[in-house]
Amino acid sequence: MPFRLCNDHLNQYRVAGYLLLRSHFTRDQIDLLRSTAKTDKQLHDHAFQKSDGDGNPVRLSVWNHPEENLYGIFSRCDRVVGVAEQLLEDEPYHYHSKIILKDSLSGGAWEWHQDYGYWYHNGLLAPRLTSCFIAIDAATSENGCLQVIPQSHKLGRVDHQKTGQQAAVDTERMQAILDRYRVEEMVMQAGDVLFFHPNLLHRSNPNRSPQPRWAMICCYNARSNHPFKKSHHPGYTPLERVPDSAILSFGSHGFSADASETSWVQNSKHQVTRTTTGPDGNEK
Ligand SMILES: O=C(O)CCC(=O)C(=O)O
Numbered sequence: 001m002p003f004r005l006c007n008d009h010l011n012q013y014r015v016a017g018y019l020l021l022r023s024h025f026t027r028d029q030i031d032l033l034r035s036t037a038k039t040d041k042q043l044h045d046h047a048f049q050k051s052d053g054d055g056n057p058v059r060l061s062v063w064n065h066p067e068e069n070l071y072g073i074f075s076r077c078d079r080v081v082g083v084a085e086q087l088l089e090d091e092p093y094h095y096h097s098k099i100i101l102k103d104s105l106s107g108g109a110w111e112w113h114q115d116y117g118y119w120y121h122n123g124l125l126a127p128r129l130t131s132c133f134i135a136i137d138a139a140t141s142e143n144g145c146l147q148v149i150p151q152s153h154k155l156g157r158v159d160h161q162k163t164g165q166q167a168a169v170d171t172e173r174m175q176a177i178l179d180r181y182r183v184e185e186m187v188m189q190a191g192d193v194l195f196f197h198p199n200l201l202h203r204s205n206p207n208r209s210p211q212p213r214w215a216m217i218c219c220y221n222a223r224s225n226h227p228f229k230k231s232h233h234p235g236y237t238p239l240e241r242v243p244d245s246a247i248l249s250f251g252s253h254g255f256s257a258d259a260s261e262t263s264w265v266q267n268s269k270h271q272v273t274r275t276t277t278g279p280d281g282n283e284k
Pocket residue numbers: 100110115144145146202203204215217
């Protein structure tokens with residue numbers, strides 16, 4: 001029987017803006033993803049860096065289309081795509097995936113932001129997307145686990161401003177939100193996953209611990225929310241689902257050495273999405 005959410009799960013996501021699913025991947029599956037990612041030269045070589053508000057670097061690799069590699073299998077597997085389909089109530093397509101390489105003692109912070117704060121600028125009319133955060137390493141307070149503000153997705157899209165090389169919710173509004181809402185830490189074991197709404201406010205602390213905190217985040221858009229204009233992330237592209245059993249049978253195959261086979265998203269393009277522009281056309 002394929003994995004499907006029950007009504008309680010669906011309600012939880014609608015009310016809180018996120019859903020944490022423990023041990024969504026087995027130990028063997030997540031160990032395979034971890035060992036593949038950590039030894040994948042292409043993944044490292046294509047990682048780019050952006051600094052947080054204090055100048056600490058965060059490193060990430062971003063690509064648009066799932067490929068015939070292990071990451072592609074994870075982002076097309078039934079227990080991820082099936083859940084995305086239930087949450088979106090529509091056919092999901094792969095919008096992009098990324099690996100956050102939050103290394104020990106060096107990984108920088110992520111400022112408070114909503115993903116739709118910048119995806120909005122990519123020609124998407126509605127926040128009909130969902131993201132699946134897959135914990136590759138255990139995520140704790142010490143190594144900078146994700147923090148979320150439950151129910152903040154109901155605030156709608158809020159303005160962002162440039163902070164370091166990231167875009168963050170403007171400070172005055174963010175303070176008002178923090179005065180009225182509580183922050184929740186997403187402490188996760190490797191193999192746990194978090195689905196979250198594109199308007200959910202989230203951030204994370206720098207990693208000052210000796211433990212790395214890597215994660216893969218797969219993002220899906222609803223077919224009916226196909227963008228009205230071109231951007232650096234794709235419009236509707238049918239997604240070929242695979243059974244969950246494909247993960248272990250596929251084995252440890254990372255990115256191809258031929259970079260032209262991967263739809264890498266480079267730093268400058270990614271940065272554009274995270275920068276809001278004022279009426280005068282200047283970056284804010
Ligand atoms: O991995 C993290 O701590 C946050 C990543 C994130 O918020 C993002 O990629 O939009």
